[in-house]
Amino acid sequence: MKLLSVFLDSLRLPNKAAMKRINRLEMRYTILFLLILLFVVALPIEISLLLDDSYKESDIPQNIYIIQVLLFYPFLMLFLGLTGITVLAGLGVGVSTLIHRHLKFQFLWKMSAFALTKPILIFAVIDLLIGGHWIINLLILIFLFSIIYRMILHYPKKMKDVE
Template identity: 35%
Template structure:
């Protein structure tokens, strides 16, 4: 139930009420939410891997295909996304400091994780229907950056 409420709140970003509601969610829920979102994003690739008939591993048992998929696709994807979120959160702490907002790395990590919900869901739906180009990554990053700037502006400026 908490994950469903988190999902619905992340769809309402950058509204002030949803920003503060998501900020109160513990970090372990956020990380688990990201694992689920990354699994949802990897579903089209999993379907392609399981239905592939003309590659080297096409004659493998389905259990081995699943193990191979999780070891060589899902795990590296998760590591890369978590590192990218951490790097962006660190970058946005500097941006928030220059905008005179007092925000910490943990808040940005959560907000970046939740602001990727819409691009991840759109990617999954489009990728199931048709192959998707890499330019979608650029569009989703621009969407996430714009959303983060709006989220930064939700927080009040520092008092001097």
């Protein structure tokens, strides 16, 4: 039940009340939620890779290819997901400094992980319906940046800048 309320709050982002509820969550819920999101992205891609016969043109045996897709690909997705969230949080720290907000990296990391919900769901649906294209990816990335930027704007300016 808690996971459902976390999911709904992540869909409400950049709503300030949803941000406060998400910020109170323990990190284990953030990691679990992130794993589920990455699974949503990886599953359709893994299925298409398993159904694709193009590996037969190379010298890779079928069992090795299946092991690569089922074992190594999810770890690669997890690594890229964690790296991407870290980069987003770092960019968020830079933006928050530029617009004189006082936000910590840890907070922005958690918020970036939850801000991925809508863009990932949109990406998964569009990828299933019409396939991938760099313009669609760019639009989803801009949408993600706008969510993070609006979350940063919810926090007041630093005290010395207000005076």
